[in-house]
Each structure stands twice: as C-alpha cells, then as structure tokens.
Amino acid sequence: MNNENLDKILESIDLSSQPPLEEPARQYYFLKKCRVFVSEEEKRLGRKLTACVTTFGCQMNARDSEKLSGILEQAGYQLTDSEEADFDIYNTCTVRDNADQRVYGRLGHLNGLKKKNPHMKIALCGCMMQEPGTIEKIRKSYRFVDLIFGTHNIYKFAELLASSWEQQGMIVDIWQNTDKIVEDLPVERKYSFKSGINIMFGCNNFCSYCIVPYVRGRERSRSPKDIIKEIENLVADGVVEIMLLGQNVNSFGKNLEEPMSFAGLLREVEKIDGLQRIRFMTSHPKDLSDELIEVMAASSKICRHLHLPLQSGSTRILQAMNRRYTKEQYLELVDKIRIAMPDIALTTDIIVGFPGETPEDVDETIDVIKKVQFDNAFTFIYSKRTGTPAAAMENQVSEEVVKEGFDRVLRTVQETARERVRLLSGLTMEVLVEERNDQDSTLVTGRLSNNTLVHFPGDASLIGRIVPVYLKEYKGFYFLGEMAGGEG
Numbered sequence: 001m002n003n004e005n006l007d008k009i010l011e012s013i014d015l016s017s018q019p020p021l022e023e024p025a026r027q028y029y030f031l032k033k034c035r036v037f038v039s040e041e042e043k044r045l046g047r048k049l050t051a052c053v054t055t056f057g058c059q060m061n062a063r064d065s066e067k068l069s070g071i072l073e074q075a076g077y078q079l080t081d082s083e084e085a086d087f088d089i090y091n092t093c094t095v096r097d098n099a100d101q102r103v104y105g106r107l108g109h110l111n112g113l114k115k116k117n118p119h120m121k122i123a124l125c126g127c128m129m130q131e132p133g134t135i136e137k138i139r140k141s142y143r144f145v146d147l148i149f150g151t152h153n154i155y156k157f158a159e160l161l162a163s164s165w166e167q168q169g170m171i172v173d174i175w176q177n178t179d180k181i182v183e184d185l186p187v188e189r190k191y192s193f194k195s196g197i198n199i200m201f202g203c204n205n206f207c208s209y210c211i212v213p214y215v216r217g218r219e220r221s222r223s224p225k226d227i228i229k230e231i232e233n234l235v236a237d238g239v240v241e242i243m244l245l246g247q248n249v250n251s252f253g254k255n256l257e258e259p260m261s262f263a264g265l266l267r268e269v270e271k272i273d274g275l276q277r278i279r280f281m282t283s284h285p286k287d288l289s290d291e292l293i294e295v296m297a298a299s300s301k302i303c304r305h306l307h308l309p310l311q312s313g314s315t316r317i318l319q320a321m322n323r324r325y326t327k328e329q330y331l332e333l334v335d336k337i338r339i340a341m342p343d344i345a346l347t348t349d350i351i352v353g354f355p356g357e358t359p360e361d362v363d364e365t366i367d368v369i370k371k372v373q374f375d376n377a378f379t380f381i382y383s384k385r386t387g388t389p390a391a392a393m394e395n396q397v398s399e400e401v402v403k404e405g406f407d408r409v410l411r412t413v414q415e416t417a418r419e420r421v422r423l424l425s426g427l428t429m430e431v432l433v434e435e436r437n438d439q440d441s442t443l444v445t446g447r448l449s450n451n452t453l454v455h456f457p458g459d460a461s462l463i464g465r466i467v468p469v470y471l472k473e474y475k476g477f478y479f480l481g482e483m484a485g486g487e488g
C-alpha cells in the first residue's frame, strides 16, 4: 500500500467510535490514534519525535524491522540511527546465547539514555521475548522497559504503541502461537531497490539444537496471490531485486488450501515484468526438490546462489541433530545442483561442538567442505538453548575440544572459499550496486548474482543499478573491480 492510500484510509476513521475487530482495519484505527498522541507531544515539546529500530539476527528480523519502521514513520516519528531517540525498539534474536547477551548488555546503555530523557520509551520484541524466562528477567532487572511483545503479534504493533501512550508501567503481550497472517500494513524499506518478502513464517523441522520452532511457531505460508501482489507493487515502486524469506522455503505452500510448491511460486514470480533478480533464503537440504533445481537452471532472474545449511558432515551427528539427511545424500544433492548449474555459488552454515561430537566427526565436516568447496560458510559454536532436545543431552563437548574443532573448520572454509571465489578473477560480471563504500567514498559496493561482494570506483548515482564490472583483483571474500564500458 502506498502512503497516499493509507492517509486516505486513516482520514476516514472516526476515533470516537469503537476500534474495529477485524484486521488490518483495527491497526489502522490505532495508527491514527498514535498520530494524535505523537502530534500532541510534538506540540508540547516544540520539536519532532524520533524513533530508532535496532535489529539483531537474521533476514526475517530485518524484514520485521522494516514493518516496525513503517508503523513508526506513519505514526509520525522521524526515523534515526541514533539511540538517543524518543522511542527505541530492539528486535531481538535468540538463536545463540551470545545474541541474548548482546541485548542485555545494550539495555544497560539504554537505561542511561532514559535517565537523561525520562519521556523516552523503550520496547523489546522478536524471538528472545518468546523464550520462557526472558520476561521474568526483564521484569526483575530491567524495569525501565515500557513495552514487550513477541513474534506472533508483531502485526499489532500500532495497537501496542497506542497502549504505551495511554498506560503507565510495563506492557507485556506475548502469544504462544498464531495462525494469523495480516496483510497490508505499512512497511518502510531500508533500500529503495531491493526488498525481502516473507513467503512463510515458522518452522516444523525441530532440529534438535534449534530454538526457532519454539519461538517462531509452526509453518504458515502466505497466499501466492498476496505474495505476487506485494512483489508487483514493490517493482512498481522501483525494486529490482527481491529475496523470498522463510525458515525453510522448500516446504512453502504445503499447508495452503490450494497447495503450490516453492518451485511453482518461483515460476510465477519470474513472470513479473521489471523484476530483475530473485533470491531466497533458507533451503533445507532434505526438502530441496528436482523441480526447484530445474526452475533455477532455466531461469534468467533467479540468482546463481544457494544457501544450503550443512550443519555437520558426520552422518551420526546429523542424525542426532534430527536433520534427516546423511553426509552422502548432501554430497549427492550438491553434485546434482552443480551439474545443472556449474556457475552456482553454494554457501552454508556449520555448527561445531554439538553434544557428542568428536574430532573424527569434525574430520567428516572438513571432508565435506573440501569436497563441496563452498563459496562461503558461516561457522558457529554450538550454543545450548534451554528447552531444545540437545540441551538435555549428557555428552556436551568441552570448551577446548570445541575450540580446536572450530579453528580447524574455519581454516578449511577460508582456504577453500578463497580458492573457489578467486576463479572469477578477470571476468566481467553484472553487479547490483547497493551503497557507497563505508571506508572509501570513491568506491561503491554491490553484489554479483552469486552474492559475492564487489567494490569499484563509482558514485551514488549508480546505487540501485545493475552494471557490468570487470573483476580485477580478488582480496579474499570480495573483489576490487572496474566498471566495464567506460562509464565508471
């Protein structure tokens, strides 16, 4: 929905009547209420109110933050990157313990800011809020927080924001699950030319180490019609690259009234005129179909990149992780993908230190890394998440053994990725320019179809354009290039 349409809808709402029960009309009603509160406060203070949204974690959270930003902006706040704002919200992650610790650490800093500006409101939302224990801890030790909500009711943000203007004290609203998907709420995109799009929410896989199914709930797919409509609107608004988001996109559509496969959805998305690049995240190897490989190979828009989390190369550990594939099945899948698309970049996630993992299991992981030659791999130390089956396993691995395995895996990943990505040196390839380089303002930064980063001389007018770039020098995980065709 564009801003003019939303303004029209809000104008027609009568705040003296009861709030509607149906969505999204109910949220529009509360959004209008927020506008009134914000503008009254602006008059009182004689200045604009500001809001800062801080995102922890994955692409799903980044997209949720764009939705939070959309509501805040429509409520009348000016968005800022500075935490010295009138409204601060942390959209949290809890996939590993260090994500939790970072939030607690930064909350102390927010408390200091709130002492200087007592009108400041502090809100917390996202995955960490869905974990049992978190709310008690915040109630006890972080009493300055004004508003807490979870992953299932984020669509109610306008309503919760209005409540925080009306009520004193901490507001807490956490749901255990939902089957609701609310469409047509405002979104404020971080980039004008690219956007994430949720295609499904939740996860049913229950990998034994993972907290996500507990904090994000069961799998729910959006209707293909709504997804296509959203992408068409984005393209009309200047978006050229989209990323379809879900914890396990390969099981998209299974629970729809009229089932549609993920590959089927991609075929439809491909038809949208003006859209140039399609990405998606994340694929579970056990669900990656031959149909998907065929659709990708035949496509001119789907990027030559697949993120295919391995987690471990040891079949024994994979079984304990409840991943439901073996080392051999993963390698066969990679072969099939590489035969269909020799130029595809493969990236992965690896966990080291899962309960019971021995140095021999790590050898198996290293063997897979060497065989596959990933273009990049995110390597994580296993983090015990309370409530998951793995947390109750007795054979937790000692810190020294984990560290030794982690260092070996990291070294192998870096060596193999360097060799693989270097192969593109000397080629001229298309780059979607994303931003000015933060370190050197004479350079711009963009990505190849295969997701590799490229920096090259250019100015801000290139941002959002797809241009040919000569990949001159490989610097380890990124290229320095030169625009081809004499323009740069």
Ligand code: 5AD
Pocket: 095, 096, 209, 210, 211, 309, 311, 349, 350, 351, 380, 381, 382, 383, 384, 385
């Ligand atoms: N410990 C370490 N890494 C984890 N991941 C998920 N849960 C855990 C955990 N408990 C990693 C997986 C997943 C990525 C998003 O985070 O590798 O693919």
Ligand code: SF4
Pocket: 203, 204, 205, 206, 207, 210, 211, 212, 213, 247, 248, 284
């Ligand atoms: Fe977690 Fe496994 Fe679901 Fe990914 S597929 S979100 S690792 S449970």
